[in-house]
Amino acid sequence: MILSKSCEYAIRAVVYVAAKTVKEERVGIIEIAEAIGSPVAFTGKILQTLTRKKVLASSKGPNGGFYIIDPASVYLIDIVRAMDGNEIFTACVIGLTTCSAERPCPMHHQMKPIRDQLRIDFSNRSVYEMVQAFEENNYFLK
Template identity: 45%
Template structure:
C-alpha cells in the first residue's frame, strides 16, 4: 500500500517522536537499527522529512533528529505520507491499471473507493503523539 520509503519514513518519525517526548535527539544509526532499515536510504528519507518540516535535523557532535515536543500531537500520519508518497495513495487504481474511473472501473473500483476513503480518514485523524506513546508503553513495536 505504501512505498518502502514511506514505510521506513513512518517508522522513523514514530521513533524520533518517542525519543523527542523524552527530550532526546536520536542519530541516523540509532534510527536505522531500531527500524531495521538501510542507512543511505533512510538518510535520504529523513532529508525529505526535514525539508517538509516534519522533523528537525541538528548537525554537530550533539546533533541528531528531533521533533519539537509541542508539535508531536499536531502532526498527523497523513502529513508524513504526503511528504514521502504524495497523494497517490488516494488516487491510484486498486489493481494498478493506468485507466480506472467510475466511467471505466476495474473489478475492485467501487470496493477500493470505500477502502481509500477509510484510509484517508485514518491517516488524517491519527496523531504522531498517539503512535509514539503506544510505542513508549510497549503496546506497539517498530520491528519484529
C-alpha cells in the same frame, strides 16, 4: 504493498524520533537506523526528505540530530504524502487514469470506501498517539 519501503521506514523513523523528542532528546541517523532495522545511509536519505518536507527537524554538529517540533500536530498522512504522494488515496485500483465517479471502472464502487477509510485512518492518527501506543503497549519498530 500499500506503502513503499521508503515510506514504511519513514513512519517507523518518525515514531522513534518522536519518542525521543518527548524525552527532550535528539537522535542521530545511526541510532535511528539501528532502532528500526533499516540501512543506515538509506535511512539518512529518508530523514533528509522528511526534514525538507518539514515533517522532522534537524540540527548539525555535536548534540545535534533529529527531532520533531510538535508530535501532536503531525499525522501519519503527512508522512505518507511526503514519501509516496497522495496517489494511494486516489489512484484507480486497476490503473485507469480517467477512472472517476462519473466514469468508473468496474471496481470503482468497491474500492472507494476502502481508500477513503485508509485516508481517514492515516489522517486521524497523530505521531504523538503512535508514540503513546508504542510506549504503553511495548510495541516495537523492527
